[in-house]
Amino acid sequence: MIDLLEEEQELVALVRRFIDREVKPEVQAKEHANEYPEAWIEQMKQLGIYGLAVPEAYGGTPVSMRCYARITEELARGWMSLAGAMGGHTVVVKLLTLFGTEEQKAQWLPKLATGEVRATMALTEPGGGSDLQAMLTTATRDGDDLVVRGSKTWITNARRAGLIALLCKTDPDAQPRHKGMSIVLATPGEGLEVSRDLPKLGYKGVESCELIFDNYRIPASAILGTTPGHGFAQMMKGLETGRIQVACRALGVAAAALEDSLKYAQERESFGKPIWKHQSVGNYLADMATKLTAARQLTYYAADRYDAGERCDMEAGMAKLFASEIAMEAALDAVRIHGGMGYSTEFDVERYFRDAPLMIVGEGTNEIQRNVIVGQLVARSGLD
Structure with a gap:
């Protein structure tokens, strides 16, 4: 197993202390109030979390994907919304680093590293969902614009993002359709409206919004890499990071569910003994821990392939698929173990149960992940 460098281990430990000391004691009240975690976001900036994928030359403190995975899990263990507040940002940083021009990197990466500017990505459309090639948003050339x-x-963090990696069609007539897509580095301005914050079951605190582009003008040089038509392939590469990140959010929720359940099962007694000694409860705990460990290893495997420079879209899809399903199971099992208290808003386990479904449907539904996985299985078999 590939271990973390000493400084990476220290960073993970620092984030864990931040979660345990600052977040967990206060998260329940903030989550129920649907309060934006401004102070915690500022602390995350100070910890360097927004610069974890930015090259040193642009002011970042880059870490391995495995380290990034560990940090994401710790954030989600405290509050999944905190991991969401930096997830899309990191994908945009990766996109700029891999595909941006030198001018685009110099313009954006230093500000993204500090969190002075925060980024998000805009893919999903009201009528399209996971079918990105069916998107209707267009960017039409008009002179130099x-x-x-x-x-x-x-679109997560849309109200607070200073940079939006917008996937749209620059050639609606292209065949195949994905050849007509580009990523546009959009910024807030005239013609771009954040119309509303969507009400949500969980994932509170950070906003998820609708965006409307109504004759929104931007220089044509804002196309990522400046050459149109490569946006779909670029975004698919970015989503390797995104899906590993979502898998890690799921790990964090599952870890919190197990942590709380294990503590409660040792404190709560029935029929004269701690409830973990009842076989039915003990079996839940054993299964939760086993599945969480398996999900971690699958996620680390995808992260290690990414660090090795190997293609990992299938592996990232597997990690996202399995970890998110395990998080949902763990959240439900935590409710079972807590009994009536698990249904009460006075305990955190009800939040885990509301947060867990996001990872199943977000960053490409699990049904889409299965399509990605089987497609890669066939392609890599050499028999198609």
Whole structure:
């Protein structure tokens, strides 16, 4: 197993202390109030979390994908919304680093490293969901500008993002359709409206918004890499990071569910003994721990392939698929173990149960992940 460097281990430990000391004692009240975690976001900036993927040359403190995975899990163990507040940001940093021009990198990466500017990505459309190639948002050339028309939905951090990696069609007539897509580095301005915050079951605190582009103008040089038509492939590479990140959010929720359940099962007694000694409860705990460990190893495997420079879209999809399903199981089992208290808003386990479904449907539904996985199985078999 590939271990973390000493400084990476120290960073993970630092984030864990931040979660245990600052977040966990206060998270329940903030989550129930749907309060934006401004102070915690500022602390995350100070910890360097927004610069974890930014190269040193641009002011970042880059870490391995395995280290990033561990940090994401710790944040989600405290509050899944905190991991969401830096997830899309990191994907945009990766996109800029891999595909941006030197001018684009110099313009954005130093500010992204400190969190002075925070980034998000805009893919999903109201009528498209996971079918990205069916998107209707267009960016039409008009002299030296692009004119963007269309809408996006479920965009995390949209009200606070200073940079939006917008996937849209620059050539609607291209065949195959994905050849006509580009990523536009959009910024808030005239013609871009954040129309509303979507009400949600869980994932509170950070906003998920609808965006409307109504004759929104931006220089054509804002296309990532400046050459149109590569956006779909670029975003698919970025989503390797995104899906590993979502898998790690799921790990954090599952870890918190297990942590709380193990503590409660040792403190709560029935029929004269701690409830963990009842076989039915003990079996839940054993299964939770086993599945969580398996999900971690699958996620670390995807992260290690990424660090090795190997293709990992299938592995990231597997990690996201398995870890998110395990998080949902663990959250439900935590409710079972807590009994009536698990249904009470006075305990954190009800929050885990509300947060867990996001990882099943977010960053490409698990049904889409299965399509990605089987497609890669066939392609890699050499028999298609």
